Amino acid sequence: MRLLIIEDDREALAYLAKAFREAGHLPDTAADGLDGYALAQGGDYDVLVVDRMLPKLDGLSLVRALREQDIATPVLFLSALGQVDDRVKGLRAGGDDYLPKPYAFSELLARAEVLARRRSTAMGASVATHYRVGDLDLDRLSHRVARAGRDIPLQPREFRLLEYLMRHAGQVVTRTMLLEHVWDYHFDPQTNVIDVHISRLRAKIDKDFERPLLHTIRGTGYVLRADDAGPVSP
Numbered sequence: 001m002r003l004l005i006i007e008d009d010r011e012a013l014a015y016l017a018k019a020f021r022e023a024g025h026l027p028d029t030a031a032d033g034l035d036g037y038a039l040a041q042g043g044d045y046d047v048l049v050v051d052r053m054l055p056k057l058d059g060l061s062l063v064r065a066l067r068e069q070d071i072a073t074p075v076l077f078l079s080a081l082g083q084v085d086d087r088v089k090g091l092r093a094g095g096d097d098y099l100p101k102p103y104a105f106s107e108l109l110a111r112a113e114v115l116a117r118r119r120s121t122a123m124g125a126s127v128a129t130h131y132r133v134g135d136l137d138l139d140r141l142s143h144r145v146a147r148a149g150r151d152i153p154l155q156p157r158e159f160r161l162l163e164y165l166m167r168h169a170g171q172v173v174t175r176t177m178l179l180e181h182v183w184d185y186h187f188d189p190q191t192n193v194i195d196v197h198i199s200r201l202r203a204k205i206d207k208d209f210e211r212p213l214l215h216t217i218r219g220t221g222y223v224l225r226a227d228d229a230g231p232v233s234p
Contacts, residue, residue: 001116007031008031013031117141161182169225
């Protein structure tokens with residue numbers, strides 16, 4: 001699940017991003033309404049998690065503006081304003097769900113996953129939830145990875161790495177791209193964290209199979225490649 005979290009409380013934002021990553025999902029973040037609005041316009045997100053009280057552009061106005069542009073990405077509002085009238089305002093502004101603060105992350109996660117499944121069902125083939133490269137399959141909703149019908153257990157970070165590579169199957173993915181989209185790092189290109197995870201992932205998806213799928217492009221990056229690479233619909 002790719003989601004955008006828009007929250008001005010930096011500690012809460014960091015906590016939510018970390019928690020969603022540990023659950024195997026791909027969060028982007030924004031700390032004010034204008035940045036969140038710009039990302040929500042250009043990003044292909046499954047869910048937006050939006051705080052109501054935001055600087056520069058409040059959450060209700062942000063969502064109204066998206067709906068006026070026919071951007072239908074599901075929105076889950078978070079707010080300390082939890083009265084019935086507050087929840088009604090959020091839903092009427094275009095929100096799909098409303099969770100008052102304080103909340104349990106397990107409930108937030110469950111609600112976000114439900115919205116993502118509904119969007120996937122509603123949009124059908126236009127949203128890829130299943131990717132296939134050769135005989136390697138990844139299902140985003142069930143978090144299942146298999147090659148030639150054999151299940152391959154992956155850690156959350158390995159799953160995110162493989163999903164990113166499969167979304168860009170046949171394309172060379174640079175180290176910088178992986179740092180920014182899988183680790184959310186915008187610095188330290190010399191870190192060996194990518195090499196370590198690529199090695200672990202390659203051992204799991206290629207080691208016991210005749211044809212390798214994950215290739216290193218020396219001096220550039222990596223590519224996951226097969227003749228029939230690409231996303232498929234469930």
